[in-house]
Amino acid sequence: MTVIGKYPFQLSPQDCDFREQVSLPALGDLILQAAGKSADENGFGMQKLNTVNRTWVVSRMAIEMQRFPKWREWINIETWVEEVGRASTTRHFRVTDEYGKEIGGASTLWAMIDVESRRAIDLKTIDGLSEAASGIPAVIDKPGRVPSVDGGTKKTHSVRYSDIDFNQHANSMKYVEWLLDCFSLDWHQNHYIKRFEINFLHEVLYGDQVEIFHKQDEMLSLFEIKKPDGNRVCKMKLEWQ
Amino acid sequence: MTVIGKYPFQLSPQDCDFREQVSLPALGDLILQAAGKSADENGFGMQKLNTVNRTWVVSRMAIEMQRFPKWREWINIETWVEEVGRASTTRHFRVTDEYGKEIGGASTLWAMIDVESRRAIDLKTIDGLSEAASGIPAVIDKPGRVPSVDGGTKKTHSVRYSDIDFNQHANSMKYVEWLLDCFSLDWHQNHYIKRFEINFLHEVLYGDQVEIFHKQDEMLSLFEIKKPDGNRVCKMKLEWQ
Known part of the structure; x- marks a missing residue:
């Protein structure tokens, strides 16, 4: 069990917008990739879930950056599970530059469902998941409930x-x-x-x-x-x- | 001078379409990335051109695949310059799977322009470029002139x-x-x-x-x-x- 997974990514032109800095959707994709890699490495990722007709569903996500890194930069995305409840689990992220300096963070909330019935799975029954709960908090505020849009x-x-x-x-x-x-x-x-x-x-x-x-x-x-x-x-x- | 550059890429979820295979635009992006890396390594890439207000412009491209590789696969993109004329240069690509088996190829035609005047630069005057001309042909037919659309x-x-x-x-x-x-x-x-x-x-x-x-x-x-x-x-x- 690797409690904190760490994944390096080099920013390619297609990750970046016209300012040559990583776009928010591309950064979000890399964060979700890091989540997927870490879960796979610990045996509760999609590679395993695919075989039993289950899937992870992200329900909330927050990203906060001090700086959006640029094309050709290497960044590291560290990720860990904080808590595991019956219905949901929290996974957090820390983004560092190639010198190890923190440049941002993210926090996500996940549920697991049965692909056929679309019903939620009790996360306490998932092998290895509870052991992954590190108790390490997020580096940013957790995602809350976003207000509805009235008009606009x-x-x-x-x-x-x-x-x-x-x-x-x-x-x-x-x-x-x-x-x-x-x-x-x-x-x-x-x-x-x-x-x-x-x-x-x-x-x-x-x-x-x-x-x-x-x-x-x-x-x-x-x-x-x-x-x-x-x-x-x-x-x-x-x-x- | 590395005549043939070889670049490994692992296919991520965002490179792939609903069939879990690399999409054509994502593959095209990786091919253009390989071109950029190879040109940079040989001293005539965008990193150098940016400093002298010039840029490469791709004018034609062809891609032919025997198979579109899938999510999580590692592919290698090999690339080399075949010929260098005054107005344009040909760069070709070979795509192999992780076992070295050829699964496709690409061929591109490039010009170089001055960013301000938008005028073409004589490629024979570019340091290192003529020496990169390997004479090695493309693994697919070169891109030709695409017919115009009449109606539709x-x-x-x-x-x-x-x-x-x-x-x-x-x-x-x-x-x-x-x-x-x-x-x-x-x-x-x-x-x-x-x-x-x-x-x-x-x-x-x-x-x-x-x-x-x-x-x-x-x-x-x-x-x-x-x-x-x-x-x-x-x-x-x-x-x-």
């Missing part, structure tokens, strides 16, 4: 081939991409993302035409994505500076 | 934050994403990309609303992307089986 602007998006992942659902980091695409180049040039938070509520499938609601209150952006049937897909909060 | 269906796309790269132009592999998004999940499930070819003609900027023309003739797809001013952005050809 509305955009629509049809879920496409390039949006979906191996589950045939829209990849969760695509929501972040749709969100960032609501801001002008000028805004991105002049503002810096301080903290990002997302609550995942329902999955979206290929072909679904979702509605993206956006409310802006100075440096605070709230987003809500809804399905055609009115169900909420996710709620997101961005704090800028 | 039309879609529009607004160039967004997530489309642009450090040049503030739409990333060339985004064209491939827009193209693949024109096909249904069912089509992707039942067809296999045999050969892809692209001719790059004009760059597109953030905010441009481009028109994507598509003509389908059984297993042959032709695409043309046009700018608001009528100029062609690129022409693409996909052969399926």
